[in-house]
Amino acid sequence: MNIPSKVRLIDVGPRDGLQNEKQPVPAAVKIELVHRLQAAGLKEIEVTSYVSPKWVPQMADNHEVMAGMTRQGGVRYSVLTPNLKGYEAAVLDKPDEIVVFGAASEAFSQKNINCSIAESIERFAPVVAAAKAAGIAVRGAMSCTVGCPYEGDIAPERVAYLAGLMKGIGVERVDVADTIGVGTPRKVQAAIGATLQHFGIDHISGHFHDTYGQALSNTLAALEMGVWNFQSSVAGLGGCPYAKGATGNVATEDVVYLLHGMGIETGIDLDKLVDAGQFISGHLGRPSGSRVARALLAKRAG
């Protein structure tokens, strides 16, 4: 077992976590959330996206959030860019990294963005080129790497194919995402194994959803392969659009608890992180999706 001694977490709460909220979340609240996450020790934060407000109204305040937040040295701020137009808007706000995306499932790609996997990656080529010319890092989010709501199980070969396309256009690192949370350890390891055909272990991050409660066992399985970058969402922000009322992103608090319990360093202060989660959960008016947060808060309440 080559379990890493340090792990880097990328909190996607402000973007992925909040993007489907029906009620608008004020930019000031998002900025405060970013501030609280970096104060808790997060070194990577996915802040917002530059998608048409027609499709994702919750992210219409991208410029306001990016301009309004106080950046902290050593923290990487990433943003999602769906196309060249989005990239051109994003670059004005000086992100450290842009995120492009693709699905390992053809059916998902067609239903989600109305084109094939190959076409979707090809369209990102000029975005990636522009970002690299501007000295901005590029991450590729690979969705449905284990299962797809339309196709069911996804073969590792499809993941390797997508990873190869990403590599081909110059993407520097990729997320292996279990978008609908159906993965279990061996399947997740197969998806990571397929990704290793094109990216080194240092350039692969795990992004596991907790819809079926499997995210932490999948995290352990990925750690055992040497993966040391993971995405998660404070308070488990972000439900599952494919199963109403079900859990989506794994909670950052739960991942941190696992890692610290295993003696793995994250640089994160769990108490401050729980407070950040309570801040946003309080604003949204619902309990945290983090079991660790709920247990620690119950303990604090005595």
Added chain:
Amino acid sequence: MNIPSKVRLIDVGPRDGLQNEKQPVPAAVKIELVHRLQAAGLKEIEVTSYVSPKWVPQMADNHEVMAGMTRQGGVRYSVLTPNLKGYEAAVLDKPDEIVVFGAASEAFSQKNINCSIAESIERFAPVVAAAKAAGIAVRGAMSCTVGCPYEGDIAPERVAYLAGLMKGIGVERVDVADTIGVGTPRKVQAAIGATLQHFGIDHISGHFHDTYGQALSNTLAALEMGVWNFQSSVAGLGGCPYAKGATGNVATEDVVYLLHGMGIETGIDLDKLVDAGQFISGHLGRPSGSRVARALLAKRAG
């Protein structure tokens, strides 16, 4: 990795899961739950306990439940016996196995049963002897093997000490329980490793609570040591008495999903199990504690 290809699950829902319910659950409902669990393929069910109804009023119907249920060939029905008096009442109901218990934490032992660990095990000696003379199997539940609400972390040496005492009085197999759910993979593996000093891997079962969401990663860690017996509770029945409102027992549905996803046989029909969970959750008037059940029900609802 010597991950087993088959796993045996012991559903503790009817006993451990329901014992702290404030509202009485009718014996007929408990019987129906046992019937549904065995119809779903469970081969071991912890049915009830023979504790004074003054302390655990919910289990006062032990005789009614044991006499009223229809036993299925090949299913092991176990009951908790706290002392010789409890054993003598239990034996009339012909359980296949009795469960005795002890804590790996002195403070917990003192607070919970008002005596030292050594005294508590010594008192069980005549119970174990009587059961073995009667041809009844004996399981030892070892609580607080990772952490204790009073002492904090528990050293593996304390687990080995307790396991040795259990072995000394003739206990045939033991549960390594993380009673307050604070365990993480390496700590749980250390507790199991300590237990292996006295019991073979076939005589060790994992009993992990999901209070901090860690139960499935701990299950994976135990599987990797070769453990193939686990306890769980349908619908996650049974909260955590040490953290109000927090989760206790891991849901059987969630464990089954993990195992089946890894290609490990359990003999359990997950759909029928989800239905059994819905039956009891409906009776208790609250949503299932199982993430798998919630996700599958959301999917069924379309």
